[in-house]
Amino acid sequence: MVTRKPTTTGAARHRKKRLLITGIAGGLATQLASAIPDDWEVMGIGRRPPAHGLSRKIIYRSIDITKKTLEDLFRNERFDAVIHLAVANDPRLPMIVRHNVNVIATMRLLDCCESHHIPQVILVSTSEVYGADPTNPIFLTEESPLRAIQRFIDMGDKVEFDTYCRSWMYRVQHSNALLLRPCHIVGPHVQNFFTLYFRNPVVPIPLGYDPMIQVIDERDMVQALVSCLKQPGRGVYNITGPGEIPLSIAIKEAGSIAVPVLYSLASPLIKVGWWLGLLPFPTPQFDFLMYPCVIDGSRFGHDFQFKPHYSLRQTIRSLRGRRRFVGRDEL
């Protein structure tokens, strides 16, 4: 019985599974592609090829997910899983671009996943959708309301992304869909508000405020995504890193100098700086430097046996020595 030759069904079982990663040019996507186990074949799509070298073979297709070629791809290729990382993260992009990528393109991608019966879909939102607010309890669970747009209307695209993904998940029951809300992902390859902020040698902080912040190392985030791929599941999950740290300590550890500014005086200046393109983030983003948005990642840790490998110190220090002002990318 043991020596019996593999049958045709056995051979079919041994074919490699296929994974589609969108937004492959992004720092996180590129690192993720390298970390995907060998029993998967990886196809990466995006407007541009991976930004830096990959340690494994992937198939790259130059496809803009906001274009019709996306539907063609799903008609002609078969995928066992999709990890959606094509997001327009840069706050300097106009809302029309961000909304087209983050919401409209995501809707079309999910339509494709639905009509082609993709068994596994992993969607990455952000903990920022909860909003930074003085009344936030420490440790927001997945059920907490998404209040980001109450104080910061410019977060509308991210909140709508999250809301649409959730409604899709509950409508399309045949797919194992996961919606992840990680805390601030930091590292030399990713770009978001916090990495932009920490890479400045001198950063403003609102005088008298020092909220607790949460960070996760990009390598830990990659591991979290890999564990999602290995263990199909359904639901919304917060993802946290090694712990909570006051903003001022994080800035110091990242090697920057914090300059306290009187917020009420500085906000008009920040507004002008933002309009002139001198500052990489708009005024309302300052909420995240004033009030806590601390999430509870214990559910993900429990369900996926996930524990961050990098300590708080290692995570924060990974931002050191990267002082370049990165241009618009991630698309």
Place this chain on the structure above:
Amino acid sequence: MVEDFGGEEIEKKLARVSNRLNEYRFDPWGFSPESAQFGFKFFNWLYTYYWRTQTYNIERVPSGRVLLIANHSGQIPIDGTMLAIAMLKEANPPRVARGMVERWFTTLPLIGTMITRHGSVVGDPRNCVRLLQNEDTIMVFPEGIRGSGKLWKDRYKLMEFGLGFMRLALETDTPIVPVGIIGGEEQAPSFADVRFLAKFFNLPYFPITPIWPWLGVLGMIPFPTKYRMYFGEPMRFRGRAHDRDAVIESKVAKVRQALRKLIDRGLAERESIFW
């Protein structure tokens, strides 16, 4: 100078508190023993030499999670601070008693950060449940501002109690220790509460005391009355946390009664307000 008056003791006690700290010595709520020691030392000095605080039966406070339910008085929350110092200095094991602060406190620059570094958190029930699950100690003044803002003629009268603390105790199976605090009422006797001024300054109340607002900022300094704290026997309650108000109220009434007895004892034993 503060160092010379029991500062070392505070440092030793802070080193023994069981709060879970990360590698930077912060807990998730923002408490940090290193940042807190200055405030604790300062108030310890006041505890010892200004208000000459005396505790009775503090050994009744059990180790592990506990809700301290105390009467509120004195216009500014010195009673909470003194209770926190007592829990750090005289309770066994020493602990950082968590104060539940009004939400708007955290919007204030400097003050908001300062109070979180000393272990206070926003008074949200979800925060309380987490803290109690972590075996923390929480101070609750169920009268709230109704207690702290009351007039001289109502001194040591217990105002209406909120029910939230009882629901928390039931949900997390936490023992309740009533604490009768004597001395707070006389630190700032208020003869009137000027509603329109309170509204104008966006304050919960605007008291008129013998020195406030007549002496300006100096008028805010509370009198050096002698503080006494009477700790009651731990009380345990069983039942559903989301029961009808009437059921919870009957349980709250028992705590209120126990607190009343402690206050009455304190007032009967007291020979002078100042020593």
